[in-house]
Amino acid sequence: xxxxxxxxxxxxxxxxxxxxxxxxxxxxxxxxxxxxxxxxxxxxxxxxxxxxxxxxxxxxxxxxxxxxxxxxxxxxxxxxxxxxxxxxxxxxxxxxxxxxxxxxxxxxxxxxxxxxxxxxxxxxxxxxxxxxxxxxxxxxxxxxxxxxxxxxxxxxxxxxxxxxxxxxxxxxxxxxxxxxxxxxxxxxxxxxxxxxxxxxxxxxxxxxxxxxxxxxxxxxxxxxxxxxxxxxxxxxxxxxxxxxxxxxxxxxxxxxxxxxxxxxxxxxxxxxxxxxxxxxxxxxxxxxxxxxxxxxxxxxxxxxxxxxxxxxxxxxxxxxxxxxxxxxxxxxxxxxxxxxxxxxxxxxxxxxxxxxxxxxxxxxxxxxxxxxxxxxxxxxxxxxxxxxxxxxxxxxxxxxxxxxxxxxxxxxxxxxxxxxxxxxxxxxxxxxxxxxxxxxxxxxxxxxxxxxxxxxxxxxxxxxxxxxxxxxxxxxxxxxxxxxxxxxxxxxxxxxxxxxxxxxxxxxxxxxxxxxxxxxxxxxxxxxxxxxxxxxxxxxxxxxxxxxxxxxxxxxxxxxxxxxxxxxxxxxxxxxxxxxxxxxxxxxxxxxxxxxxxxxxxxxxxxxxxxxxxxxxxxxxxxxxxxxxxxxxxxxxxxxxxxxxxxxxxxxx
Ligand code: ATP
Ligand code: MG
Numbered sequence: 001x002x003x004x005x006x007x008x009x010x011x012x013x014x015x016x017x018x019x020x021x022x023x024x025x026x027x028x029x030x031x032x033x034x035x036x037x038x039x040x041x042x043x044x045x046x047x048x049x050x051x052x053x054x055x056x057x058x059x060x061x062x063x064x065x066x067x068x069x070x071x072x073x074x075x076x077x078x079x080x081x082x083x084x085x086x087x088x089x090x091x092x093x094x095x096x097x098x099x100x101x102x103x104x105x106x107x108x109x110x111x112x113x114x115x116x117x118x119x120x121x122x123x124x125x126x127x128x129x130x131x132x133x134x135x136x137x138x139x140x141x142x143x144x145x146x147x148x149x150x151x152x153x154x155x156x157x158x159x160x161x162x163x164x165x166x167x168x169x170x171x172x173x174x175x176x177x178x179x180x181x182x183x184x185x186x187x188x189x190x191x192x193x194x195x196x197x198x199x200x201x202x203x204x205x206x207x208x209x210x211x212x213x214x215x216x217x218x219x220x221x222x223x224x225x226x227x228x229x230x231x232x233x234x235x236x237x238x239x240x241x242x243x244x245x246x247x248x249x250x251x252x253x254x255x256x257x258x259x260x261x262x263x264x265x266x267x268x269x270x271x272x273x274x275x276x277x278x279x280x281x282x283x284x285x286x287x288x289x290x291x292x293x294x295x296x297x298x299x300x301x302x303x304x305x306x307x308x309x310x311x312x313x314x315x316x317x318x319x320x321x322x323x324x325x326x327x328x329x330x331x332x333x334x335x336x337x338x339x340x341x342x343x344x345x346x347x348x349x350x351x352x353x354x355x356x357x358x359x360x361x362x363x364x365x366x367x368x369x370x371x372x373x374x375x376x377x378x379x380x381x382x383x384x385x386x387x388x389x390x391x392x393x394x395x396x397x398x399x400x401x402x403x404x405x406x407x408x409x410x411x412x413x414x415x416x417x418x419x420x421x422x423x424x425x426x427x428x429x430x431x432x433x434x435x436x437x438x439x440x441x442x443x444x445x446x447x448x449x450x451x452x453x454x455x456x457x458x459x460x461x462x463x464x465x466x467x468x469x470x471x472x473x474x475x476x477x478x479x480x481x482x483x484x485x486x487x488x489x490x491x492x493x494x495x496x497x498x499x500x501x502x503x504x505x506x507x508x509x510x511x512x513x514x515x516x517x518x519x520x521x522x523x524x525x526x527x528x529x530x531x532x533x534x535x536x537x538x539x540x541x542x543x544x545x546x547x548x549x550x551x552x553x554x555x556x557x558x559x560x561x562x563x564x565x566x567x568x569x570x571x572x573x574x575x576x577x578x579x580x581x582x583x584x585x586x587x588x589x590x591x592x593x594x595x596x597x598x599x600x601x602x603x604x605x606x607x608x609x610x611x612x613x614x615x616x617x618x619x620x621x622x623x624x625x626x627x628x629x630x631x632x633x634x635x636x637x638x639x640x641x642x643x644x645x646x647x648x649x650x651x652x653x
């Protein structure tokens with residue numbers, strides 16, 4: 001049940017959720033207080049949620065000073081990530097399914113128990129060792145969404161190697177760049193990946209990447225046979241996964257790692273510029289990933305958890321791999337596309353595997369919404385009890401569609417705001433504690449101190465809007481940009497002294513809820529009024545004909561900056577001038593005359609990162625007619641979209 005108008009709707013926690021959940025609101029407030037007043041005590045207690053070989057006595061040593069940024073958690077403890085994800089579950093749930101793998105084509109799923117996963121990881125870890133991989137070596141993983149991607153990550157962490165997962169959809173060039181940046185010693189790949197019925201020549205891409213003259217570090221390429229495709233084989237470098245694991249011993253002792261030893265490098269999505277190779281370490285990341293997975297999704301033993309992110313993104317690290325495995329969950333992993341072979345594939349997978357918790361991105365939700373009820377046709381989704389979203393601000397319209405059509409008003413939605421750099425969720429509802437407001441990522445997780453500052457760095461109290469910063473460290477925080485600590489300091493700690501700068505703007509309402517307004521770099525200044533992109537985009541998406549919208553500023557003689565909107569319509573809707581003027585009227589009514597779009601361009605496709613985020617920096621260039629220097633486009637999902645937008649620029653009005 002909801003209260004309020006369609007804009008300010010509030011969905012109170014249902015009585016059932018309040019009872020079944022780990023924390024209700026009183027408990028949330030008490031725990032949150034404790035986590036802020038006494039972080040040492042709070043994290044000393046919750047740091048125990050993972051197993052330590054040598055227990056930590058020191059909890060936290062942190063400096064956000066821009067002369068010396070240094071972040072340490074649990075830093076005299078020793079542990080191992082793979083041990084925590086696998087070994088400690090063997091006694092209690094060795095025969096429980098850890099991974100349900102759903103192939104691209106509809107067909108039989110593959111199920112792997114904790115015991116089986118443990119053995120596969122051990123064998124592969126031994127195989128890695130036999131290829132000379134040692135503690136601290138970087139291993140690039142360029143794999144499709146198959147069980148072996150998780151096995152590879154686990155095997156690396158088991159022996160203390162640092163994995164650097166590169167999204168399997170990246171080009172040879174993008175892969176080469178990441179190999180060079182991280183000095184990877186080994187590349188793990190498959191013959192091919194399969195997505196939406198199309199084959200992706202992963203091994204061929206690796207071969208091409210390795211022709212890059214600057215790559216000197218790679219000694220071996222380990223190849224998993226997934227589709228059995230014909231591939232070129234280089235005896236001096238290529239090694240067969242299957243041959244190696246067949247002769248490897250089925251047990252591998254997990255390496256004792258210091259809490260602050262590196263666990264992985266991961267490149268950001270590249271929405272705002274050249275991707276950053278973010279480094280996460282072991283102890284703090286494990287504690288924070290597992291704790292958020294349990295509390296945010298209110299995960300209970302035996303439930304089936306499905307996060308459909310690719311392992312190439314941080315969401316795929318924290319909520320496909322580490323979080324669920326640390327908590328002994330049963331997770332679903334899907335190889336293919338969410339709308340293949342039909343737009344109801346997600347719904348069918350939910351029914352097939354009795355998924356209880358679904359976690360997907362707004363881009364997927366909007367794509368499904370554009371197809372209306374077809375997205376759920378012929379399915380019941382009775383097993384679902386909780387929905388989640390991450391990656392971009394979710395427009396309230398998309399939120400409501402997700403809530404009503406996918407969850408049948410039965411399931412709460414957790415809108416989680418976080419970043420590659422934060423390791424795991426930072427602003428998020430907790431299902432049993434937080435009344436929901438569509439479009440708001442609500443309140444901070446335990447130990448997280450968000451704040452708003454103006455451009456001069458002054459703290460904004462109470463209701464207001466400004467730059468979202470975090471005032472103190474949390475265990476899941478990135479420790480550096482790999483090989484470039486200066487860039488880490490420059491990017492996150494110099495804008496506002498002593499604080500972590502997120503690069504996002506936010507508004508805080510009277511209840512202390514946070515609303516992400518968009519990237520700070522994308523803020524519009526129209527006749528002296530500062531406006532985030534999210535609000536105007538959400539107003540557009542609220543129109544019945546609009547599937548998706550992206551807003552940018554462009555130079556305007558009178559206003560300083562004008563509002564330029566790219567609009568994608570729902571499937572089957574006709575693009576017309578009449579509709580354009582309707583949309584202008586619509587935004588005037590929804591927000592006010594100040595937000596009226598100056599120019600609308602029809603955009604059957606929007607430029608997105610490979611992780612599904614709108615790249616407004618490219619749209620800004622197109623809007624201002626500056627086509628020559630589009631910046632780093634290496635993470636662009638479909639370059640032809642950009643060509644079409646440039647071609648159609650003249651038709652915008
Ligand atoms: P780059 O840092 O290279 O520009 P990126 O910021 O897109 O890329 P990610 O770390 O994948 O890389 O994305 C984090 C960003 O995604 C956040 O800073 C925020 O802008 C956006 N985001 C994530 N979740 C949410 C959410 N629930 N609501 C609003 N925005 C979100
Ligand atoms: Mg970012």
